Structure formats: structure tokens, C-alpha cells
Amino acid sequence: MLAPVYIVGIGMTHFGKRFDESVKSLTASVTNAALADAGVTSQDIQAAWFSNTRQPMLEGQNTIRGQIALKHAGIEGVPIVNIENACASGSTAVLQAMNAIRAGMVELALVVGTEKMVFPDRQEQVAAAFAGGTDIHDRQGVLDYIVEIGGELPGVGRSLFMDLYAAQAKAHMQTFGSTQEDFARIAANTHGHGKHNPKAQYRTAFSVQQVLNDKPIVDPFTRAMCAPVSDGAAAVVLCSEEKLKQLGRSKAVKISACALLSTTSRDKFDYQQHIGRRAANLAYEQAGLGPTEVDVIEVHDATAYATMQQIENLGLCEPGNVGERLRAGDFALGGHQPVNPSGGLLAKGHPVGATGLAQLYELCAQLRGECGARQVAGARVGIAENGGGFLGVEEGATTVTIVEKVKA
Amino acid sequence: MLAPVYIVGIGMTHFGKRFDESVKSLTASVTNAALADAGVTSQDIQAAWFSNTRQPMLEGQNTIRGQIALKHAGIEGVPIVNIENACASGSTAVLQAMNAIRAGMVELALVVGTEKMVFPDRQEQVAAAFAGGTDIHDRQGVLDYIVEIGGELPGVGRSLFMDLYAAQAKAHMQTFGSTQEDFARIAANTHGHGKHNPKAQYRTAFSVQQVLNDKPIVDPFTRAMCAPVSDGAAAVVLCSEEKLKQLGRSKAVKISACALLSTTSRDKFDYQQHIGRRAANLAYEQAGLGPTEVDVIEVHDATAYATMQQIENLGLCEPGNVGERLRAGDFALGGHQPVNPSGGLLAKGHPVGATGLAQLYELCAQLRGECGARQVAGARVGIAENGGGFLGVEEGATTVTIVEKVKA
Structure with missing residues (x-):
């Protein structure tokens, strides 16, 4: 029996052709939204997983995409992992965060997926x-x-x-x-x-x-x-059962x-x-x-x-x-x-x-x-x-x- | 106290300018070596993590690199996750596998890192x-x-x-x-x-x-x-304490x-x-x-x-x-x-x-x-x-x- 994990915060940007936005700005926006929804601050996040598939081939930004985007969102110093599993990257990242919580590595984790795909040129x-x-x-x-x-x-x-x-x-x-x-x-x-x-x-x-x-x-x-080609970001804040009791979030959803x-x-x-x-x-x-x-x-x-x-x-x-x-x-x-x-x-x-x-x-x-x-x-x-x-x-x-x- | 995780198999290719090799062939070679060293087969592997940072920008291969390379090595059907953390990708992938084992998701996991970087053209x-x-x-x-x-x-x-x-x-x-x-x-x-x-x-x-x-x-x-620019692959097979008792590998190393x-x-x-x-x-x-x-x-x-x-x-x-x-x-x-x-x-x-x-x-x-x-x-x-x-x-x-x- 695997230990329960909860979603205590969610965030999502408007999806679409976001010409004025970047991976950084979309990430900051969605991170702030998810943290606020969870009633926690960036300082409370003990680890983060970042899901992105297009920055290397479209922007030349590879390898530490999550560290770069999340630093812009006030998350730094903690373990950050970049996950890629094609269109299943976001949920794969969630599973990695769930494993870390179940393993006892952390109690409160952030998972962010951000993609900038609309480049008409x-x-x-x-x-x-x-x-x-x-x-x-x-x-x-x-x-x-x-x-x-x-x-x-x-x-x-x-x-x-x-x-x-x-x-x-x-x-x-x-x-x-x-x-x-x-x-x-x-x-x-x-x-x-x-x-x-x-x-x-x-x-x-x-x-x-x-x-x-x-x-x-x-x-x-x-x-x-x-499906169209889109820009956008979404995020969830995950926690352990014990942490949920501390946070006392009545809106929590169990995975x-x-x-x-x-x-x-x-x-x-x-x-x-x-x-x-x-x-x-x-x-x-x-x-x-x-x-x-x-x-x-x-x-x-x-x-x-x-x-x-x-x-x-x-x-x-x-x-x-x-x-x-x-x-x-x-x-x-x-x-x-x-x-x-x-x-x-x-x-x-x-x-x-x-x-x-x-x-x-x-x-x-x-x-x-x-x-x-x-x-x-x-x-x-x-x-x-x-x-x-x-x-x-x-x-x-x-x-x-x-x-x-x-x-x- | 985090549950112990063990390395029961290791593999590594020769590093260097491997003109005749591909990410697939290097992955197959190192996977076979690590499995043989652990005394297990590809069928025993319950999940795998794959570490690669260069295929998107150098070969146009993004997103499901691990699934593609590992299928060539006989590993398919199981959870496979692609990890990127720049030069720290390999050890980051190991941590993800450790978390999965500690979480009780799997007992025996493979972690492979493969890179083809030598492209003189x-x-x-x-x-x-x-x-x-x-x-x-x-x-x-x-x-x-x-x-x-x-x-x-x-x-x-x-x-x-x-x-x-x-x-x-x-x-x-x-x-x-x-x-x-x-x-x-x-x-x-x-x-x-x-x-x-x-x-x-x-x-x-x-x-x-x-x-x-x-x-x-x-x-x-x-x-x-x-450091030079190199091609090569390395792999480890990880397991839980309980699985180690089953496998009875005297050469196991504890992380x-x-x-x-x-x-x-x-x-x-x-x-x-x-x-x-x-x-x-x-x-x-x-x-x-x-x-x-x-x-x-x-x-x-x-x-x-x-x-x-x-x-x-x-x-x-x-x-x-x-x-x-x-x-x-x-x-x-x-x-x-x-x-x-x-x-x-x-x-x-x-x-x-x-x-x-x-x-x-x-x-x-x-x-x-x-x-x-x-x-x-x-x-x-x-x-x-x-x-x-x-x-x-x-x-x-x-x-x-x-x-x-x-x-x-």
C-alpha cells in the first residue's frame, strides 16, 4: 500500500498564443498562483519538479530549464529536477514528486509544467x-x-x-x-x-x-x-498526509x-x-x-x-x-x-x-x-x-x- | 531515516569518440552489462530512468529518448522517465529511482545515462x-x-x-x-x-x-x-533491501x-x-x-x-x-x-x-x-x-x- 499524497494547491495560466510571455514569466505566474492557493510561500517548498519539452529545440535552452525558470519565481536552493516524457511529462513529474514525498525525502513539493510553443517565425x-x-x-x-x-x-x-x-x-x-x-x-x-x-x-x-x-x-x-499549438503553464503543490494535517487545507484532493x-x-x-x-x-x-x-x-x-x-x-x-x-x-x-x-x-x-x-x-x-x-x-x-x-x-x-x- | 537502497549491478562503455555508435547501441551495450552484473534480466526491471542532455539539440530526438533507446535494449512496458539536470543528470536520475524504491513503487530499477556528443560536422x-x-x-x-x-x-x-x-x-x-x-x-x-x-x-x-x-x-x-568532448554510457541497477536479500548479491554497495x-x-x-x-x-x-x-x-x-x-x-x-x-x-x-x-x-x-x-x-x-x-x-x-x-x-x-x- 503506497502512502497517500495530496494536492493542496493548483494554478494554471490562460492557455493560448501568449506572445508577450516567456517560459520564465509563465512559470512565475503559475507558481505564485499555486503557492497562494496552497496557502504557502516559496520558502516552504522543499523540492520542485519541472516539466518542459520544447525549450532545447525552440529556444536553445537545455538541461537546467527548471532551475532557471523557478529561480525567476523565487524557488532556489532546493532540489529541482527536469522531467521529460513528451506530452506525458507533467503527470510523470507529479509521479516523481509523489515518490519523493512517499520516500520521506520531502513533505511539501511543487510541480510546474511550462511550455512556450508559439513561435510563428x-x-x-x-x-x-x-x-x-x-x-x-x-x-x-x-x-x-x-x-x-x-x-x-x-x-x-x-x-x-x-x-x-x-x-x-x-x-x-x-x-x-x-x-x-x-x-x-x-x-x-x-x-x-x-x-x-x-x-x-x-x-x-x-x-x-x-x-x-x-x-x-x-x-x-x-x-x-x-488540438492547437499553445503556450501556457500549470502547477500543483503536493504534500504528505502529515503535512496536510499541519496545513489544514480543507480543499485538499487525494491522489x-x-x-x-x-x-x-x-x-x-x-x-x-x-x-x-x-x-x-x-x-x-x-x-x-x-x-x-x-x-x-x-x-x-x-x-x-x-x-x-x-x-x-x-x-x-x-x-x-x-x-x-x-x-x-x-x-x-x-x-x-x-x-x-x-x-x-x-x-x-x-x-x-x-x-x-x-x-x-x-x-x-x-x-x-x-x-x-x-x-x-x-x-x-x-x-x-x-x-x-x-x-x-x-x-x-x-x-x-x-x-x-x-x-x- | 530514509530506507536503504543498494546498487547491485554496474555497467560502463568505453568513453571516447565512438563514431560507430549511437545512443541506442551505447544504451543496449551498457544495459546488458549492468543487468548481467546484477544477475538479472531485462524482464526483472520494474522501472527505468534515462539520463541524456544532447539528443534534442544534436539529433532532433526529444521527449521519449529513454523509451526509444531502452526498447532497443529490451526494456519496455515499464515506467520509464527521462531526466535532465545538465552534467548532474545521471546522479539526479539515480535519486529519482531511489525515491521510487523507497516509496514502495518498485523493488528493482535501472538507471542509464547515455550521451553521443562527438559530431565533428x-x-x-x-x-x-x-x-x-x-x-x-x-x-x-x-x-x-x-x-x-x-x-x-x-x-x-x-x-x-x-x-x-x-x-x-x-x-x-x-x-x-x-x-x-x-x-x-x-x-x-x-x-x-x-x-x-x-x-x-x-x-x-x-x-x-x-x-x-x-x-x-x-x-x-x-x-x-x-575535460574533452566524449561519447559513452554508464548504468546502475538499484534495489530495495528486501530485494537484495532475494537476489543475494555479495557485491552489493549501499547508497x-x-x-x-x-x-x-x-x-x-x-x-x-x-x-x-x-x-x-x-x-x-x-x-x-x-x-x-x-x-x-x-x-x-x-x-x-x-x-x-x-x-x-x-x-x-x-x-x-x-x-x-x-x-x-x-x-x-x-x-x-x-x-x-x-x-x-x-x-x-x-x-x-x-x-x-x-x-x-x-x-x-x-x-x-x-x-x-x-x-x-x-x-x-x-x-x-x-x-x-x-x-x-x-x-x-x-x-x-x-x-x-x-x-x-
Whole structure:
């Protein structure tokens, strides 16, 4: 039995094209917000983990990114560790901080994810940084996989990840009869949620037809089904059970599970062994609860297909049934198990290193009942799936985290 | 009291210009060596941490470097985390693995550091990757610091870090009366050790005069006083106390301390608050022992000045006395407390992400009595200092690790 760890403070910047901001300024802003929310000061933080994936390739800043950005935020002297696990970096960093707390190394820790990705004058480097999330010495392996599952070879001027997701979507349509309209329905559902999130990059509702009519990216996806390029930061303050008693924060949220896994050499159509499903099963086991007990869900929807895949992986419904459940309104605000009430990556935005932490921000805010128009009524258990990179037949790394409202 | 963690397997490749190797091949080679040494297989590894700092900027491979390289080595499916803390990445990764073991997340973990830095056709990127270890948005701050402590502004065609170390060396000469000959003596001492290390990049002994006569790099350093650019990998297999009983490895080494810290805004001449000293003090406290009890020392000698600085920081002698102790042979093989019996970074080489793990490789091999001509007789306690990046007035991150021979 692993010792409990609590989230006692959360912070998130507005996500979007933040031309006037830097990694330093975003980090300072989100750190101050999370510390204030926890009711602690920078002096109380005993260690920090920093999640960022783009500074080396986009700004030439490598290695001690966290020390540099956090010093600007008043955090120095303490252990600081830089974590990278592609789009799963933020949640991976949380797991490292949880381990340090459980190990007795520290009692109060800060985890910050910050990403500056919007550089209109560096489109080539931005594309290269995305491509770097696959094995760059085995481009042929990625192309072979795309073709093998029935996809189209990559086009020019878009992220390789969109081609990968599109190929997977097509394979899913072939196997389970899902349709482009299902993906459009997912996107409409998600954008409808994002409209209510004041920190989201896009706050425009779309009808299913509007999603279908949006600019085509790669068949079967239109623009409204794909996550944008974003700047932003998110942070959490974590503590031990003993420290929580000292702090006496009534808003604390318990992390009941945090399961990180890497890809395997599974058969490409064996969805039962999908990294997302394996991580979900492990997380449910750690938390001692099952999919029916989850009230609010955040999945890593770099595309609308990913939402479908992860709803299945999390065991929220049988493969092939997502469309039906969507039409019944189960995954919408007000429905049975709302998915991506934050607007997900599609509407909220996807500043890679911050994304996993922004999911936890949303779940905590939901469990604390602070989400206003996007509030999931009575939410007590939240789950987040955060997957990153591509290796073999799936994400290189995936984390599934379960959080629970602390019983009063 | 933190739970004990043990090193049950070690591996290291030959360091040097490994033109025919890649991050994948070096990782596979060192992983196989460490697993074989531990008497376990890739299937036994429950989680892995990967330390690399150069792939994004030199190869365009970012984010899931560890998953890619380790899959090639037969490690997949398990949690894998990519760690970056500049030249202190390897030891920082070890601390993350220790935390996971102490937290009860896993019982047997692998930590690998691999770096491919020798790209003769990419000199500009190699220099940029080094520069990325400082705050690239505050170059002026670095220059101001160099001038303030009496150094020369950076020259063209060499790493900014050499200029930083040179300025610090000059400040030390001014304050404590240390001399260029002291640095030459240190380099001669270290190269004399490296001659006996079959895995070292350079195995050429130098007299003090030969060091002084070597090609000038930046006053007061000649080439023999500066670490080369290197390729290489090193790995350790870690386990819990319970797992050690199961494995029954008589060669196991106990990690009694691993103290990671980040830089502070201290006064630039307040050596008592140097990050290396603070980390050393913390490590001694964790291990419950002091400098006089240390038998074998590995310090992060990116330059010969760093050796002097860290001998002082580790409390092995008073500031300003290193020269005298050197002349007495105290830090040489056969002396009282041999420093860098491996040949250190100067002779052994400095493949950044692997360096901290190579220090632990050396200390374990020493404690196990396997070092042949460079063996420190009767070594029971070893200490390693691994510092990385530059921020403010010192390294951005420094780790001090203490290992002990397990009493039979």
C-alpha cells in the first residue's frame, strides 16, 4: 500500500498564443498562483519538479530549464529536477514528486509544467520538435505502421502526429464501425465544454455539422478535431498526509493512483494491451475502484479520435460503443460521466509540458466545486489520462492518475 | 531515516569518440552489462530512468529518448522517465529511482545515462548545446559575473563553461593564493590515474611540466586541464533491501546518501554557501559520517580547477590547502584519500548524461575491489560530487552521493 499524497494547491495560466510571455514569466505566474492557493510561500517548498519539452529545440535552452525558470519565481536552493516524457511529462513529474514525498525525502513539493510553443517565425523548428516525439532514426518504422493500419502517408505542412492519429482513427472505423460523425460529435461535445472555461485557448461552440465543415486537416479530421499549438503553464503543490494535517487545507484532493507505463511490442490490433488500457487498469488497482465510480474524466485528446480511444481504454464503455453513448449525452456536461469538461486539448489548448498538470488542475477544481458553468455536479472521483510520444504502435509513455475528494 | 537502497549491478562503455555508435547501441551495450552484473534480466526491471542532455539539440530526438533507446535494449512496458539536470543528470536520475524504491513503487530499477556528443560536422550545435546549460536569455548576466570575479570575456571557439571555470580559478588564486601549478599538479595527478583505466578516453600520463606546456585553452588552463568532448554510457541497477536479500548479491554497495540541491543567490565570494559545500554537508548528514571517513573520491572535474573547488567543498581540506596536500601525495593513488582514481572527467571523458553514473560505476568497482592498477586499497566509503549547468554564481544543480561497502 503506497502512502497517500495530496494536492493542496493548483494554478494554471490562460492557455493560448501568449506572445508577450516567456517560459520564465509563465512559470512565475503559475507558481505564485499555486503557492497562494496552497496557502504557502516559496520558502516552504522543499523540492520542485519541472516539466518542459520544447525549450532545447525552440529556444536553445537545455538541461537546467527548471532551475532557471523557478529561480525567476523565487524557488532556489532546493532540489529541482527536469522531467521529460513528451506530452506525458507533467503527470510523470507529479509521479516523481509523489515518490519523493512517499520516500520521506520531502513533505511539501511543487510541480510546474511550462511550455512556450508559439513561435510563428520558427515553423520548421516547431515541426521538428513534434517529429522528435517519434524515433527520428526510424522514420520508416512510423511510415510502415501508418500504412499497415490503413492510413495515408504523411502530407506536408502538418504534424506527423496528426497522420498517426488519422491512421489509427481509420483502423478503428474499419474494426468497430465508428464514423467520422462520431469524431465530429466528440469535438462538438468538447468545444461545447471549452466555451465555459475562461482559461481555454478557444471558447467557440461548434455544432456537429460545423465541425464536419471546418477546414480539412487529414482525413477523417477537420481542424476542430485537432488540438492547437499553445503556450501556457500549470502547477500543483503536493504534500504528505502529515503535512496536510499541519496545513489544514480543507480543499485538499487525494491522489489515489498514478500509473505510468511505456509502450510494448504488442500486436497493432490488440487493443486490450493498449498502453492506455494497461495504465488505466493499473491505476484502478492502485485506487481500489473501477470505471463506474468515476465522476469526471480528462483524456489526452490531441485529436477527437484520441478521446474515443481513451474512453474505451479507461473502461467507460465497450469498444465501438462510444458513438452511441455520445448520442445519449453520457459524456457531456450534465450527463453520466462528463469527459473533458475543461474543453480538453482541443479547446483548452495543448502546451505539451503543462498539459498533464492542467488536467489535474481541472480535476481538482471540479472536486472542489469551483468550475462554475462547467461544474460537474457532485464530482467526487476524477481520472486523467495523459499520453505522450509515439513508439512502435502507440504512445511512448502514458500516465493515468486518479484523484478523490477528501471525505470531510 | 530514509530506507536503504543498494546498487547491485554496474555497467560502463568505453568513453571516447565512438563514431560507430549511437545512443541506442551505447544504451543496449551498457544495459546488458549492468543487468548481467546484477544477475538479472531485462524482464526483472520494474522501472527505468534515462539520463541524456544532447539528443534534442544534436539529433532532433526529444521527449521519449529513454523509451526509444531502452526498447532497443529490451526494456519496455515499464515506467520509464527521462531526466535532465545538465552534467548532474545521471546522479539526479539515480535519486529519482531511489525515491521510487523507497516509496514502495518498485523493488528493482535501472538507471542509464547515455550521451553521443562527438559530431565533428555539427560544431555549432555542439557549442550551442553547451551554452544551453546557462540562462540563454541572460547571457549578459553570465558575462557580468565573469568580469566581476576577475575573469576574461569569452573567446571564440571554446565552451563558455571553460571561460566560467577560468574566471573562478582566477578568483580562487586571488583569494587563496592557489597557483596555475596547483591546477597542473591536479591534472597530472588525474591523468596519471586515467592511464590505468581501460575504459578512459585518454590514457596518457602527464608530468606537471607537460600539463603546463600543453596547448593553452584559456588562462590559466591548458588543454590537459580541461575535460574533452566524449561519447559513452554508464548504468546502475538499484534495489530495495528486501530485494537484495532475494537476489543475494555479495557485491552489493549501499547508497548511504544522495543529496541534490540547486543554486542560490549567495554572495559570489561566500564559498561556505557554495552549492557543492551545501550538498556535501547534506550528504554527510544523511550518511551519518564525515569527510575523514571517506576512502575514495570522484569529483566533477570539467576542469582541474573544479577538482580543487570540490575537494574543498567536500571538506577534504581547508580552502587554500589543496596545493600542499597534493604535493604531499594525499590525493594520489596510494595516498590518504585518492581523488578521481578513474581519471575523472579530464582523462576518462565527459559524456554529460553518463558522467554521474560513471562516477558511481567507479566507486562501486573500487568498493568491490575490482579496479586492478587503479585500486584504492581497502576502500569502504566512497563519495561522488556531480554538478551541472551554471546559474547565478555556481552550478545550477549539484548532487553529492555517498556509497558504502556492505558489511559482510
